[in-house]
Amino acid sequence: MGLTLTKETAQQLLQHSQEILDSFRSADMAVDAHANQYFDGVLPRDDPVRVTIVEIFAGCIRYEKALDTVITAFYNVEGRVVKRSEQNLYRVFAYLIVFRMEELGIPNLKKLIATLERKRIYRFLSFLLNRKHLYTWMLDEWAKLYDRVYVENEIISPLEEFLPQLEEILERLRVQIEEGLKSKKELIKPTEPQPFTLTEPKPRSVPMPEELPTLAPSRPVPSSTYERPQESADLAERRRKNREVAEQRLAEATRQRPRCADPGKSEKCERKIREIRAEQERALAFDAPKSNPMPKERQGAGQAAVKLNAAAIMREWARYREAEKREAERLGALEAGAFDKSAFEAWQQAQKEADLQSQLAELERRRLEGQLSYEEAVIARRRLAESNRAVVEKEREAAAERQEELAAMRAAEEEQLKQRMAEIMAGHAKARQAVRDAQKAKALSRAEQQQETEELLKQAYEEAAAELRRKMELIAEIRAIEATQAPREKRLDLTEIAGFGFLSEMSIAELRERLSLAKQRQTQEMEEKRDQILEEKQAKDEKLLHTMELIGRHRAERSRAAAARQEEKKKRAENSRPGQPKIRARDPRLSDLAQQVQARKQERQEMQQQERQGSNLALKTTKAMSREKKAREAARWAQLESAQERVARLRTSGIVSADPNAPDERFPRQSSRMTCT
Secondary structure, eight states: OOOOHHHHHHHHHHHHHHHHHHHHOTTOOOOOHHHHHTTTTOOOTOOOOHHHHHHHHHHHHTHHHHHHHHHHHHHHHHHTTTTTHHOOOOHHOOOOHHSHHHHHHHHHHHHHHTTTTTHHHHHHHHHHOOOHHHHHHHHHHHHSSSSSHHHHIIIIIIHHHHHHHHHHHHHHHHHHHTTOOSSSOOOOOOOOOOOOOOOOOOEEEEEEEOOOOOOOOOOOGGGGGTSSHHHHHHHHHHHHHHHHHHHHHHHHHHHTTOOOOOOOHHHHHHHHHHHHHHHHHHHTTTGGGOOOOGGGTOOOOTTTOOOOHHHHHHHHHHHHHHHHHHHHHHHHHHHOOOOOOHHHHHHHHHHHHHHHHHHHHHHHHHHHHHHHHHHHHHHHHHHHHHHHHHHHHHHHHHHHHHHHHEEEEEHHHHHHHHHHHHHHHHHHHHHHHHHHHHHHHHHHHHHHHHHHHHHHHHHHHHHHHHHHHHHHHHHHHHHHHHHHOOOOOOOOOOOOOOOOOTTOOOHHHHHHHHHHHHHHHHHHHHHHHHHHHHHHHHHHHHHHHHHHHHHHHHHHHHHHHHHHHHHHHHHHHHOOOOHHHHHHOOOHHHHHHHHHHHHHHHHHHHHHHHHHHHHHHHHHHHHHHHHHHHHHHHHHHHHHHHHHHHHHHHHHHTSSSSOOTTTTTHHHHHHHHHHOO
């Protein structure tokens, strides 16, 4: 960089360097192509300023990772007071100071600094030229990207020669900022633009607004058109109250329903049904899956052995080894004259048998008391059902009387409603004709407005279609221009190195060769390790087989001892556990409880027999009530059908309009619906 900068060239160099870095996208274009595209029509190819800017641009791209380390750390510290859009400007200064300081020189650096605001450049230079930063984390981060010897000799050492002069510049900037002094050379005052002396146009006159045509005010729609009459609201309220009363009575009758109203099957009948169903299912099991029998060679072989892993085998052997040790100690103690605990165990067994007898007697007493309580509860529940049945019969008679009164009241209300409906239909005959005339006039005006609207929509559609055709032609031209771009391709040579200047740089072919050699070494090491593991595993398997043999002996011995103990325990339990008759014979209170339970059970069976005799009478009464209810419903439906026939005759005679869209017909239809409710 042998260019001597002036004030104008320094400002031009910084501006173009920042802009070319801002507009560069590595994924879209190469460095040289982007530089040529940027400077076309701006600076000639042999201009020294352009050559210098291209060198700075290429250097910033080459050392992008090293510069990003400094810029990222700077924004992490000073990011709140520094603009993010100026990071490429700081990247240019970092590149010139760190990598091109010898070629740039102190005078040119001062001229570059003079073109910027003092506070901004002072903040960045104080961060970059900090010796603590330079010799600690900057050196470590750059050593991750390049060789440490290269960083110390080619980057840090040249920069150390200029550090005293750079620190003087930094100190001078600090003094100027603190004292508020201006630089000796004042900037040329920029040209102030002056407005053109043009003739002002005369103000345009405001046109008078056109008078909008006004229509004659129309009469408002009467409120009775959209409001229901007061009679319908009164009827709806009365119907709602009657329904609430009926629902309350139904809920009360359902809650207090006696058991005789829903007779169920007896326990004997249910048991018989279950037996019949089970027999039918067994008869239908002709296609059930059949299991294959066990092979003859495996029959009587006993339970299959469980395969254990090495850890389980060693744990079990440790347990058996401890058991052998304890047994040896016990036998040694007996030989030395120690006593056995057989006498204590016999006394303990006798105490356990006595406790067991008392527990069995207590369990039998509780069982008999529970059975007695159950029988008494069944008898009390049946007595309560008898009293509830009498109360329900009285309530049913009262409900029938109230139903008859309600039917008479409804018949009177329907007669009044029919008379009122005839009066309303006669009064609205003339109003319907007036409504029809108004509808015809509105239909004519609506047809004219619809025709005008269709014409306007057709005109707007034609304009939109023309605009769409113009846009489609423009899009086709743009796509044709984009399709004519020349393809860019680059040939690849696997034996060529990248040329970045690294100490361990190699071609792809050499890299593949080294990788194949490394894989061969790794395969050989794995084979040796595998052989060693197989030898260790064989030794371990032999040890486990010997341990399993010892464990098998211990298991067989323990199985024989456990079988003997189980047989002895079974015999002792059979001799010590008496039946229920023996327990009751030992305790007279249990005998008295058993007699009371038998008496209560006999009383309950007698009551069940009486209920079964009375269930036939209750069933007949229920059937008679259902027949009476069906007869009332049939009479009610016949009355409703006759009312509908009368309405149909009125429509046929012309008193009621047959048009479903007529505005006044909803009152008669609503009244008929209320009558059916």
